Amino acid sequence: MGIALLVVAALVVLFLITWTVRRHGEAQLPAADWQRTDEVFIDPTTNRRMRVWIDPQDGSRRYVPEG
Amino acid sequence: MSDQPFHPGPGQPPQQGQYPQAQYPQPGQARPVLEVQVSTTFGIEGHRVVRQLGTCFGLVVRSVGFAKGFTGSFRALKAGEVPQYTQVLEDARRHAMDRMVQNCQVLGGNAVIGMRFDSSEIGGQGLTEIVAYGTAVHVQPLA
Numbered sequence: 001m002g003i004a005l006l007v008v009a010a011l012v013v014l015f016l017i018t019w020t021v022r023r024h025g026e027a028q029l030p031a032a033d034w035q036r037t038d039e040v041f042i043d044p045t046t047n048r049r050m051r052v053w054i055d056p057q058d059g060s061r062r063y064v065p066e067g
Numbered sequence: 068m069s070d071q072p073f074h075p076g077p078g079q080p081p082q083q084g085q086y087p088q089a090q091y092p093q094p095g096q097a098r099p100v101l102e103v104q105v106s107t108t109f110g111i112e113g114h115r116v117v118r119q120l121g122t123c124f125g126l127v128v129r130s131v132g133f134a135k136g137f138t139g140s141f142r143a144l145k146a147g148e149v150p151q152y153t154q155v156l157e158d159a160r161r162h163a164m165d166r167m168v169q170n171c172q173v174l175g176g177n178a179v180i181g182m183r184f185d186s187s188e189i190g191g192q193g194l195t196e197i198v199a200y201g202t203a204v205h206v207q208p209l210a
Contacts, residue, residue, distance in 0.1 A: 014133050014134075015133060015134045015137065016134070017134075018132040018133040018134040018135070019132075019134040019135070023154075023158055024158040024161050024162045024165075025161060025162070025165060035102070037102050043157065044153050044157055045150055045153050045154040045157060054102050059103070059168075059169070059172050060165065060169065061161075061164075061165050061168060063161065
């Protein structure tokens with residue numbers, strides 16, 4: 001009985017840990033030195049309008065919601 | 068994407084000061100220097116290819132995860148979209164494209180033409196491989 005509870009507790013912890021997933025390359029607000037592009041799209045999971053920004057430090061693409 | 072002056076486009080435009088510390092492109096301002104243009108066609112409108120640098124690709128393998136896989140499997144019993152898997156694939160495609168763009172920059176290119184996506188499942192355990200590939204080129208605006 002104790003082992004079963006332990007297994008259930010472990011599964012619940014694993015569930016909670018893996019439930020929150022950080023979206024790739026997203027930021028709520030652009031950093032001061034990021035450069036805005038004309039590339040926009042709708043995130044299909046949140047229906048948010050997203051815009052691509054460029055981080056000039058390394059040229060990487062960042063995704064920032066608009067509106 | 069074009070070299071025309073920046074216009075917010077349809078939908079709710081950002082208000083001045085909404086991003087108080089970010090840069091707002093001014094009319095007539097050139098696009099970001101480090102931006103890599105990506106096109107599914109074999110050219111960039113308004114530009115000419117001056118150098119072809121080779122193929123570049125970005126690959127990523129993503130897992131849906133325990134929690135979302137668990138809830139997604141139940142959601143899959145009902146006809147319609149499974150948002151958990153949509154989110155994973157959306158992120159995977161963004162990630163693959165970012166890596167492809169990065170490899171294009173490593174080659175010295177500023178654009179990728181003929182870009183395509185390809186995907187496959189690995190191991191039958193909810194692992195999805197996404198690859199974005201294309202030809203890295205250096206383009207210049209037409210005079």
